[in-house]
Every structure is written in structure tokens, then in C-alpha cells.
Amino acid sequence: MLDAALKTQLKAYLEKVTQPIELVASLDDSAKSQELDALLRDIVGLSDKVAYSRNGDDARKPSFAIRRIGTDVQVAFAGLPMGHEFTSLVLALLQVGGHPPKLDDEVIEQIRNIEGKFTFETYFSLSCQNCPDTVQALNLMSVINPNIKHTSIDGALFQAEVEARQVMSVPTVLLNGEVFDTGRMSVEQILAKIDTGAADRAAEQIKAKDAFDVLVVGGGPAGAAAAIYAARKGIRTGIAAERFGGQVLDTMAIENFISVPHTEGPKLAAALEQHVKDYEVDVMNLQRAEALVPADDDGLVEVKLANGASLKSRTVILSTGARWRQMGVPGEDEYRNKGVAYCPHCDGPLFKGKRVAVIGGGNSGVEAAIDLAGIVAHVTLIEFDGKLRADEVLQRKLRSLPNVDIIVSAQTTEVFGDGQKVTGLAYKDRVGGDLHRIDLEGVFVQIGLLPNTEWLKGTVELSPRGEIVIDARGQTSVPGVFAAGDATTVPYKQIVIAMGAGSTAALAAFDHLIRTSAPAEVKEAEAA
Incomplete structure (x- = not known):
């Protein structure tokens, strides 16, 4: 099932397994069951910490569970997790096998403390670049908290089930048999929905933050580049993003990113986020901006968020990107994700x-x-x-x-x-x-695309298309407020151009900072 090169790579990964695991398969006489059997046998042959059983009793066939022997920790797949989901399979093997997750201790503790029983099912397709993030997030949560159960289901393989449940987009997540959400979801997004106090706690934390020198609104290529360039100047930098990675997360193949012949959107988005986190940038994810208040006598621009909190900064860089344009015809909204x-x-x-x-x-x-x-x-x-x-x-x-x-x-x-x-x-x-x-x-x-700028109407100058009007330095019509990327009047909406524009805006914001006087409270502190 796996070629020699893939077996070599997987064998190296499986050396990180510290606790014995068992692959429990539910199979029938179909060709897909034979393929799954071959895949699982290949995996077992690569590690002495992995056992294999064909005694599964799942009604879905072919399917299998990865179980940590002697515990109730497990992750389940219905179908063959190949294609984009092969990474999900590898991570599930490692995590059920005791390899520590790459999550902040605070997030891990939040998952452990969730009370109640949660049975999740995620429908995916092997060609979906958005699905792995959702699958991997729920798998990881189920490993950390055994009260959370998760099964990933290949919708193309179980088409009768998909039609019966009227699943018409992927990823679609069901919780206890009812639709929970559709589309890409991160651990933080899932937690925000099932941990009812998470949003209020996040808002309180944001309210307590000191003012930034540069605040970036938006976490796509333009926002990431702006945050990195600003942080490299040694100034206090924050980035508030509704979804880190932005539209890049929904991009399949990227073949025009100079020096990188081929990559995929989610991989690039993950690399952008990691690069930003390599610097002292305060990353605030899942935060949607709702209003911009120009600087007053205090010299601070205010950004109001949907959760009721506000952020203040001496300069702001708007990089809110764009989204798919809708037709705007009757029936479109009613049947979104239903065809x-x-x-x-x-x-x-x-x-x-x-x-x-x-x-x-x-x-x-x-x-x-x-x-x-x-x-x-x-x-x-x-x-x-x-x-x-x-x-x-x-x-x-x-x-x-x-x-x-x-x-x-x-x-x-x-x-x-x-x-x-x-x-x-x-x-x-x-x-x-x-x-x-x-x-x-x-x-x-x-x-085509529609800029995410409705929240800026009446504050900064917008073009007839709703794009933020900027000059060659990324300056908007509001002093101290800059913009970059697909939300602006830049003529070509490309990843590489957005990154350059974000870098330009950050450099212009830094130039603005050194050419303007410090806020009043800083002057008073220096005088004291």
C-alpha cells in the first residue's frame, strides 16, 4: 500500500511513539477494505509498539480505530485517510502513542477541564485542503480529553450516509448527531463553541493589554509580513486576526510564490503563523474587528472588537483581506452548504x-x-x-x-x-x-473577491469597490492608519504582492512612529 520512501518516513515518525497502541479494523470483502487492511499491515510492520486486530465491530466498513492499549484514549477513521488526510493519520498515531501535542499548556489545560460528553463526527474528502485542520484539531482534543470522541469519515466512500444526513460540503462536523459547524476549524475555534466561558475570558484578557506601537488587524500574508517587519524593529507589536492565514487557508495549489515551485495554502499559512510566533508578537486569534476609532488627544488609535473588548495602538495596519463574492440572488444563502x-x-x-x-x-x-x-x-x-x-x-x-x-x-x-x-x-x-x-x-x-471592509465605512476612504484607498507607502486617509493586501486598492491580488505590501506598511508605520511625538502618558512618565 505504501511505497518504500513513504515507509521510511513513517518508520522515522513512529520511533516517537512512547506508549503501545493497537489498530482495530472493521472490514468487509470490498476492495477498499482490502486496501485498508494492506495500509494497516504496512504500519504495523514499521514499529514494535503498534499491534493490529481485525476484530472491530464498527458498522462503517472499512474503518479502524487507533487505541492506546490499557486506556480509553482512541481516534477513529472511517475510510482510508490518504491524500490530504495522510498527515492526520500520522499525527493520530503519534498522539495516541503518547507523543506530546504542539499546543500551549494553557490550551491543553482548557481542553482537559471541559466537562460533559462530546461525540464528534467529521465528514471529509481526500481532495479537501480545509479538512485536515478540523480533523486534526478534534483528534487532538479527543486524545487529551477521553470524554471527547471523534470519528473522521470519508464522505465520498460513504455516499449513502452523506446523502441521508444531507452533508453537502466538507468539512462538516456533527456533535452528538446534530450539525455542529461546517468549514475549517482550529482547536481554538472549537473550544470557543463548546467552552462557553472562553470568549468572555479572552475579552477580559484583551481589555487588560497595554497599548501597542503597531497593531495589525488581519492574519493573512499581508498581516503576517507586517507583524514580522514591525517586530524586527523592536517595537511592541500585536496582531488581531479573525482567522490566522486568511484566504490562503482556502487555496489549493500555489505555484507562483517565488523560490517555492509548489506548496499548498494550509502549509503556507502554518509557516506564516510559526514565523510570526518566532518574534515577540502578541497574536490574538479569533478576534473580529468591528470599528476603527481615529487617534484622539492621547495619540492612540482604537480598534473595537466583536467580543466587546478594545485594543489601542500608536499605529494600525489594516490587512483584513477579501472573501469569495456571492451572486446575491434568491436561494443562494438558503442553500449555502446544501448544494x-x-x-x-x-x-x-x-x-x-x-x-x-x-x-x-x-x-x-x-x-x-x-x-x-x-x-x-x-x-x-x-x-x-x-x-x-x-x-x-x-x-x-x-x-x-x-x-x-x-x-x-x-x-x-x-x-x-x-x-x-x-x-x-x-x-x-x-x-x-x-x-x-x-x-x-x-x-x-x-x-471573484469582495474586500472585508464593511466595518470601515465612514472611517477611512474606500474606493467604489469597497477597497481601502492607500498611497505608495500604504498610508490610508486616517493619520497613523496604514493598510495592505487584498483589502486595498493594490491592483493585483496575489500572495507575493500582499507580503510586499504588508512589509511596506510596517516600514511606513515605523517611520510614522519615529517622526511623531510619543503619547501624552509617555511624556508624563519621562518627566517624572
């Missing part, structure tokens, strides 16, 4: 053998249609303009596929459903004015 999706790599396998539409004829839309055509029964690509806007090489590939239709000069007007899931969409012919309906089960929206 309306925004990540073809993640959710595509759930639509195997079905009919779907892709909205958007740029590079993202055409790439999505090409990828989906290899999974689903039929793809209809709908483009508002009179022609596709994607690169010619992508258009040629798309037109060569037999199960793809292309409709241009078409305006999507409504998404239809039966109350539970998508059943079709309507579009208007922009040339003749006729209305048409297409029967299908999925709609993948790929129509």
Missing part, C-alpha cells in the same frame, strides 16, 4: 455522478469546471460576459471535455431547492432576454 458551494476542491467529491453548475468564466471558474468534470456527471459553466475570461490554455482544456456545456452572456437569477438541497438554477439570456432553468444538484460560485 451552493465555493470550494470545488473541497466539496466536489460529494457531487460524484451528479449535475452541477460553475458560475464564473475567469481562471478560477474554468479551473473549477475542469476539476469537477472529472468527478461529476455534467458541468454547466455560466459566464455573465459575452466570452470567457480565463487563460486560453485553460479554455482549450475546458472545451475538450465531453461532459461540459458553456453558456455565456448569462445572468444567474435564482437558485432553486426543495427545502433541503439544491435542485436547479435559473438564468437570463442577456442578449435575447429569455429566461431558462437548469435542473442540477450543485452550484459552485467562482466570481
